Amino acid sequence: MVKVDIHKAGYDQGEPVIRQVHFQINQGELVGLIGPNGAGKSTTIKALLGTIGFVEGQVQFNDTYAYIPEQPVYYDELTLWEHIQFTASICELSEEEMNRRVKPLLNIFRLKNVVHQYPTSFSKGMQQKLMIVLAFLTKPSLYIIDEPFIGLDPKAMKDFLRLLDQERQEGAAVLMSTHMLDTAERICDRFVLMMNGEVIIQGTLEDILNAAGTRHATLLDSFEVLMERTVK
Structure with a gap:
């Protein structure tokens, strides 16, 4: 549904914020874009949407998309x-x-x-x-969602996820940026983990746990291990 091959992108020409961001999302798949504040998640989304200063690389969409921003726009x-x-x-x-x-x-x-x-x-x-x-x-055939749960009550969150699952069953793909790793662990098919403007690992939950050496832990535990390892 979407293929992302970004060599570098940023808000001002010659000053890249993200580098070598490469991933794809398949039909019916929910991919979680995760990482600490300042990792480059929002910049990556803006690069996909074409609302950023410069992008060197290519983003390919098969069809239509809808964007749900973190801060409502109306x-x-x-x-x-x-x-x-x-x-x-x-x-x-x-x-x-x-x-x-x-x-x-x-x-x-x-x-x-x-x-x-x-x-x-x-x-x-x-x-x-x-x-x-x-x-x-x-x-749309693709939903691009940035921190959708902020401000939602528990019932609205549950209804939102149920509707999103129905859309996926009909073939829609989803890219979701979120800090709610416990929820992401339950609903995402794969993850793209970013830090310092780059993708440090991507794959299924099992892939992430294995890479962190935390096979019987949670996504949050693995996230912390991988963050500490990258900083060192």
């Missing part, structure tokens, strides 16, 4: 429902198809009673739910 002058209509128009969805897709989402995330309100009045969690609803509305 139009102050549009209501929740107007955001939905705007997104549907960009995706050339009929009104019938828009309603068919979005009404269950509004019910699931308990937003149906605020559809005519402005997101500026919402809590961070409700704003994040809006981002999720808009992403699922488009039904």
Whole structure:
């Protein structure tokens, strides 16, 4: 679904933030992009999206993608429902198809009673739910997700993961950056671990545990071992 071959990328020409970032995501697969703060995860996502100063390399998408940012992005002058209509128009969805897709989402995330309100009045969690609803509305072949759980209550997290699993069963791929390693361990098929702007290891949970020498431990334990080893 996506192949990433980035030799170097950054915000200013000649000042790379990430180097030699190479991975791919297959149909129906959920890949976790993990690493400490400043590792280059967000820069990698921006390089994929083409919203960064320079990228030397290539990113290949087979089809459409949706992006769920860590910090919700919305139009102050549009209501929740107007955001939905705007997104549907960009995706050339009929009104019938828009309603068919979005009404269950509004019910699931308990937003149906605020559809005519402005997101500026919402809590961070409700704003994040809006981002999720808009992403699922488009039904892309690839979801690029940056720290999706911040601000979500436990039920919203569970609903989000359930819907994401349904999309994967229909063939969608997912790249998810997250610090919640306990959740990542449960839901990800593979991991890309970054540090200091480079990929230090990638593979399945078993691959990560073996590389760290922590076969019977958790992803968090292995993460700490690999971080300490890289720093040394």
